[in-house]
Each structure stands twice: as C-alpha cells, then as structure tokens.
Amino acid sequence: MLSPKTISLVAVLGVVIGLLIVLRPDRPILQALTPTPEPFTELYFEDHLQLPRNIVAGSVTQIAFTVNNLEYKPVEYPIVVVAEDATDSAEPKELYQTTIHLQHNQSKTIPLDLVVPAFLSNRTKVTIRLVTIDQSIHFWTTLSPAPATKSAKITRSN
Numbered sequence: 680m681l682s683p684k685t686i687s688l689v690a691v692l693g694v695v696i697g698l699l700i701v702l703r704p705d706r707p708i709l710q711a712l713t714p715t716p717e718p719f720t721e722l723y724f725e726d727h728l729q730l731p732r733n734i735v736a737g738s739v740t741q742i743a744f745t746v747n748n749l750e751y752k753p754v755e756y757p758i759v760v761v762a763e764d765a766t767d768s769a770e771p772k773e774l775y776q777t778t779i780h781l782q783h784n785q786s787k788t789i790p791l792d793l794v795v796p797a798f799l800s801n802r803t804k805v806t807i808r809l810v811t812i813d814q815s816i817h818f819w820t821t822l823s824p825a826p827a828t829k830s831a832k833i834t835r836s837n
Contacts, residue, residue, distance in 0.1 A: 720754070721747035722807065722814050725788055730818045736797035737825045744807050744816065746779065747786035755780050757810040762795050765802035765819075772796055774805070797825060 681689075724730060725743040734740050748754050757778045763771035774793050781787060795803060806817040 716751065718750040718752075720750060720756075720809065720812060720814060721745070721786070722809055722816055724816060724818070727818075731820050733821045733823060734793075734795050734803070735823050735825055736795060738794065740793045740795065741790065742793060742805075743788055743790040745786055745788045746781065746809065748781035748783055751783050753780065753782050755811070758789070759808050759810055760791065760793070760805065761808070762793075762803050762805050764822075765804065769798055771806075772798070795820075795822060797822075 723745055725745055730742060731740050746756055746758070748756075755778060758776065759773060760775040761771040761773050763769070772795075774795065775791055777789070779787050779789070793805065795805070801822055802819060803822045804817050804819050806815050808815040
C-alpha cells in the first residue's frame, strides 16, 4: 500500500505534467492567457500650450507635431493638414501633405510653417490627420485678415 505522501507526490506530479501538456506554447489556451501588448500610434502637438491662438491670414505660422509608432510593425503614415472654418461655409483647405515611414518604437517630429488662407471665417480649426488609421488632432484659432498694404506715395523733391 502506498503512503499518503507518495500519493500526494504522484498527484502533484500528474497535475504538473498535465499542465505542461495543455499549456504548451503552441496551444491556444496559453496564448489566450498570455497578455499581448496593444498596438497603437501616438499623435500629439509638441507644445500644445504654444499653439497659435491668433493667426493673420496669409502669414506664416509655426507648429510642430509628433507621430510615434507603437504598432509592433513598420507603418507608412500619410499625413494631411487641413483648415476649415467654424461655419462650414467653405470646403476644408488642404495646407500640407506628406507621407512618413516609421519602424516600431520610432517617432518623428514634423515642424510646419503653415499659411492659412484668408477665405476662411474668423474661427478656424486646423486638423492634422493620419489618413490610413483615421486618427487626428486639431486646434482652434482666430483668423485675422491680412493688413491692407498701403501704396507708397512718390513725392518729387525740387
């Protein structure tokens, strides 16, 4: 007759061997129990506190944004920057377009010199969009008309 200690040892050994068989790395049970990281992309303004609150139409305004690839694979990001007015009275105006390629865990900061056209209304939304993954960020600004240019007066000196 087997001692209780031997029976317990055989039972524990049987459970361990059973778990090793069931939880082999190629088994779906183990894959389901193993946490996998969630792939995502970060898109953000470099300094959101310094985004322009007022823009003079037709003048150059500088902003910068960053794209960070955490998708666990190389990704091609088509990027579009558009401006649209608050009244939706005009079609959004494309201000910039590019495509960047990033490896996993790679980021790129894109500095932009934007020129917002005068046809938009006073309140204008500027949107940066990652086209293929439908992710975007935006900021609102007040658009001022460009100052009128004064014609120079030519005087003749005698």
